[in-house]
Amino acid sequence: MTVVDRATWPGVETGAPAPEEREPAPSSDHGPRTTDRVTPGGRLWVVATPIGNLSDLSPRAREVLAGVRLVLAEDTRHVRKLLNHYDITTAARALHEHNEAREVPRLVAELRGGAEFALVSDAGTPLLADPGYRLVRACRESGIEVLAVPGPSAVAAALSVAGLPPVPFTFAGFLPPRSGARAAALAALAALPHTLVLFLSPHRLRPELEACADVLGGEREGALVAELTKIHERCQRGSLAGLAAWSAAAAPRGEYTLVVGPPAAAAAAGEAATPETARAAVEAALERGLDLAAARREAAHALGLTRRELYALTTRQGAR
Numbered sequence: 001m002t003v004v005d006r007a008t009w010p011g012v013e014t015g016a017p018a019p020e021e022r023e024p025a026p027s028s029d030h031g032p033r034t035t036d037r038v039t040p041g042g043r044l045w046v047v048a049t050p051i052g053n054l055s056d057l058s059p060r061a062r063e064v065l066a067g068v069r070l071v072l073a074e075d076t077r078h079v080r081k082l083l084n085h086y087d088i089t090t091a092a093r094a095l096h097e098h099n100e101a102r103e104v105p106r107l108v109a110e111l112r113g114g115a116e117f118a119l120v121s122d123a124g125t126p127l128l129a130d131p132g133y134r135l136v137r138a139c140r141e142s143g144i145e146v147l148a149v150p151g152p153s154a155v156a157a158a159l160s161v162a163g164l165p166p167v168p169f170t171f172a173g174f175l176p177p178r179s180g181a182r183a184a185a186l187a188a189l190a191a192l193p194h195t196l197v198l199f200l201s202p203h204r205l206r207p208e209l210e211a212c213a214d215v216l217g218g219e220r221e222g223a224l225v226a227e228l229t230k231i232h233e234r235c236q237r238g239s240l241a242g243l244a245a246w247s248a249a250a251a252p253r254g255e256y257t258l259v260v261g262p263p264a265a266a267a268a269a270g271e272a273a274t275p276e277t278a279r280a281a282v283e284a285a286l287e288r289g290l291d292l293a294a295a296r297r298e299a300a301h302a303l304g305l306t307r308r309e310l311y312a313l314t315t316r317q318g319a320r
Contacts, residue, residue, distance in 0.1 A: 041111055041143075042114045043117075045064045045068060049061065049079070050151075051124045052228055065118050068116045068118045071092045071093070072094075072120070074121060074130060076094050079092050096131050108144065125150070154199070163223065164222075164259050169195040169196065171198075186211055190216050193262055199257055200255070210247075224258050227254045274313070275313045278313035283295075284299075296314075
């Protein structure tokens with residue numbers, strides 16, 4: 001696969017219409033064209049980069065990064081290390097939350113003029129807790145092609161090694177730094193009956209884990225994954241209360257991804273429902289502050305039962 005400059009589009013003969021006047025080319029070796037209505041111009045490649053081990057950069061990603069006019073990154077110093085490792089000389093430009101409002105219109109204008117850019121994050125798949133959404137949205141609204149070059153993701157990697165139910169899950173990014181906002185964010189997540197994935201800051205590891213235990217429930221299972229794909233990769237398993245206690249004596253190193261297993265009601269899903277599991281599901285919902293009707297609805301949904309079936313189970317064999 002080669003990233004082609006529109007000015008030298010292959011197969012354009014003398015006297016033939018310019019590429020801008022022709023129908024979009026069919027699928028090529030870098031994948032299908034976008035199904036959005038596309039206006040003539042350049043392309044934005046959204047490129048996943050390594051989350052630790054530089055060897056995880058795919059050959060396709062290397063070709064794209066070497067072939068575009070510009071690499072857009074939150075921290076150009078960080079991406080420069082990656083580019084230098086692969087002897088890629090493409091220029092890099094900063095794009096972050098403090099300059100997006102100013103830069104996005106300029107970048108869109110350049111893309112409409114035929115430029116091809118690559119958008120990367122400091123590590124992993126762009127836009128997941130990183131800047132770039134505004135540029136992608138602006139490109140979509142302007143009819144500019146946006147193409148994915150998939151690859152490493154701390155979210156997917158953590159889910160794959162955590163040993164907790166991976167589907168469904170909610171990714172919540174980083175927690176707010178202030179305790180009040182953090183508690184409010186966690187309270188909203190506590191109402192979800194499935195697995196959660198969060199990024200934790202090493203500088204706030206202990207208070208964030210303690211808040212997770214307090215709000216989500218100290219008994220919920222968790223897996224704290226750090227240094228993914230690096231030499232010192234590790235996964236600390238335990239209850240949220242246990243992980244919070246462990247963090248009190250730990251020396252935080254690197255960024256952490258926390259996978260939180262579903263609450264008891266959802267964890268029982270997929271198992272053969274019994275009077276005991278049905279009552280446990282309802283009680284777990286009640287402990288989170290739901291009224292009885294709402295608790296029964298949630299428990300029935302988590303167990304794959306109708307409310308009538310759940311009621312029959314919970315009133316059987318001396319149920320309370």
